[in-house]
Amino acid sequence: DAGITQSPRHKVTETGTPVTLRCHQTENHRYMYWYRQDPGHGLRLIHYSYGVKDTDKGEVSDGYSVSRSKTEDFLLTLESATSSQTSVYFCAISEPPNPMPQHFGDGTRLSIL
């Protein structure tokens, strides 16, 4: 299994609070990704990183920010959580060259009440 650790694994919080999810990898992969998975929508890309301090938006980036200060860590922050952000969040990593299959962490189940 790819060395990817997501924390926390479960979190319940209230609307309006800030939330930070962490993804830690031991594979030294260049690319890191954050997805959310919701029934009927499948996996949707939130943000991704292609190197330290290099990030870009995905399909559903509104309300989310990310940071990558070290190769091994990729943080996802919900500045002011809303109920619509209740979801399962997955981190993934990949490494060139193409086709660069992505490998996923175990996920974080986030509930916003």
Added chain:
Amino acid sequence: QKEVEQNSGPLSVPEGAIASLNCTYSDRGSQSFFWYRQYSGKSPELIMFIYSNGDKEDGRFTAQLNKASQYVSLLIRDSQPSDSATYLCAVTPGGGGGNKLTFGTGTQLKVEL
């Protein structure tokens, strides 16, 4: 129109039969195609990828790609109850961006005793 389409299922097959899972995509420039398996409550797990027209075999799994018709399929031979899961198809966009994947919503497979 969804970019990657899969029949949500459930697809039910008897143990020992061949399961055939299909995926169509809209971006004619897509280069690489991936199949993931996801057990309920777990993270997606890479089964295999394909990027050339034709068949690619890996154990009991065969991926088939037809770029002209814009579909990719996954065959599972000698299906086992442990194959019961949701199967996700993912494709890379055309025009570069090979690091990003667009996922279908998945097909649920049930292998019955």
